Amino acid sequence: MVLSETKLLNNLRAISRYCILFGVVVALVFLPFGGIALELQIVLALAALTIGIPHGAVDHLITVPKLASLKMALFLTAYLGVVGVAIWAILSANLIGFQAVVLMSAIHFGLGDAAFISELDARQLGVKKFPKAAYIVASGFTPVVIPLVSQQSTEALAAVNPKLIDWAGAFAPALFALMIVVAAASIIWMLITQRIQEAIDLALLLTLVLSAPPLVAFAFYFGLWHALRHTGRLSLEFEKAQVQHRKDKSWNAFGVSVLAGAPALAAVLAFTIFLGISRGFDLSQQLLWYLLVVIWALTVPHMALTLRLDLKALRL
Numbered sequence: 001m002v003l004s005e006t007k008l009l010n011n012l013r014a015i016s017r018y019c020i021l022f023g024v025v026v027a028l029v030f031l032p033f034g035g036i037a038l039e040l041q042i043v044l045a046l047a048a049l050t051i052g053i054p055h056g057a058v059d060h061l062i063t064v065p066k067l068a069s070l071k072m073a074l075f076l077t078a079y080l081g082v083v084g085v086a087i088w089a090i091l092s093a094n095l096i097g098f099q100a101v102v103l104m105s106a107i108h109f110g111l112g113d114a115a116f117i118s119e120l121d122a123r124q125l126g127v128k129k130f131p132k133a134a135y136i137v138a139s140g141f142t143p144v145v146i147p148l149v150s151q152q153s154t155e156a157l158a159a160v161n162p163k164l165i166d167w168a169g170a171f172a173p174a175l176f177a178l179m180i181v182v183a184a185a186s187i188i189w190m191l192i193t194q195r196i197q198e199a200i201d202l203a204l205l206l207t208l209v210l211s212a213p214p215l216v217a218f219a220f221y222f223g224l225w226h227a228l229r230h231t232g233r234l235s236l237e238f239e240k241a242q243v244q245h246r247k248d249k250s251w252n253a254f255g256v257s258v259l260a261g262a263p264a265l266a267a268v269l270a271f272t273i274f275l276g277i278s279r280g281f282d283l284s285q286q287l288l289w290y291l292l293v294v295i296w297a298l299t300v301p302h303m304a305l306t307l308r309l310d311l312k313a314l315r316l
């Protein structure tokens with residue numbers, strides 16, 4: 001079973017790296033033609049967000065194992081209540097809401113990515129000490145903050161919601177420089193401590209955010225790195241996936257973990273369209289914004305519940 005888990009986590013690590021590399025190549029290929037058209041960027045972002053949703057949609061199954069129970073009903077009521085309050089907060093205070101979301105996302109991404117490495121470490125012998133703090137900070141802030149303070153962030157944020165364009169105010173250039181230094185220093189630290197694989201991970205993320213436009217960089221990171229690796233970790237917790245791991249069927253374990261989140265994916269998409277229409281939105285212009293708002297709101301309880309697993313894996 002441990003072998004099947006290790007195999008899956010290692011495969012997902014390799015696949016997510018190839019995906020990021022593919023994103024870098026696509027961005028570079030488009031460069032001589034004036035970059036990837038904004039419309040295509042938005043389509044990519046919508047696709048990546050959709051791919052990424054199921055990873056958060058199994059929280060309830062992991063926290064409350066029994067689907068048809070009073071506990072589950074109470075849990076879902078509280079979960080959705082938090083989501084509702086968060087949606088209201090982001091819609092009524094766009095700017096502060098977004099700043100809070102950026103911070104929350106960076107912490108959630110960093111803890112999650114580092115917890116993934118810790119789960120791999122726990123299943124392998126003779127690993128060198130893992131500098132967790134450096135990996136948490138670099139892997140969390142690089143994919144969110146750098147795209148949001150880069151030169152091209154104005155175009156991306158205008159497509160999401162023009163009110164967000166100045167989210168970092170006068171700090172943007174300093175924040176950009178600081179984030180590059182943090183990422184570079186962490187890569188060097190990984191090399192010094194002989195965590196070569198982690199140095200490769202961070203170098204890939206940094207290359208992506210420096211070469212691809214913000215929406216594309218975020219799309220590839222969220223859908224094909226964060227969600228993939230997180231789903232791998234879900235298979236370690238989810239009872240149905242454990243059954244498959246025990247039979248040494250690592251991809252089946254991954255498959256059931258993805259499928260468990262599929263019904264919620266449909267619900268999220270339907271609710272997003274309902275929310276948008278009820279607020280009189282123009283589908284082609286504001287779908288990305290509303291989908292992001294719903295995902296950000298879902299991240300509030302998702303992050304709180306995932307935190308438990310993250311801290312357990314990281315032994316913090």
Ligand SMILES: CC1=C(/C=C/C(C)=C/C=C/C(C)=C/C=O)C(C)(C)CCC1
Nearest residue numbers: 101102105144147156160214215218299
């Ligand atoms: C980086 C970036 C963005 C921000 C994305 C964020 C902050 C996403 C957070 C997602 C979470 C927390 C998911 C949970 O698992 C925008 C606005 C799309 C514009 C393009 C660049």
Ligand SMILES: [Fe+2]
Nearest residue numbers: 055056108230
């Ligand atoms: Fe997540």
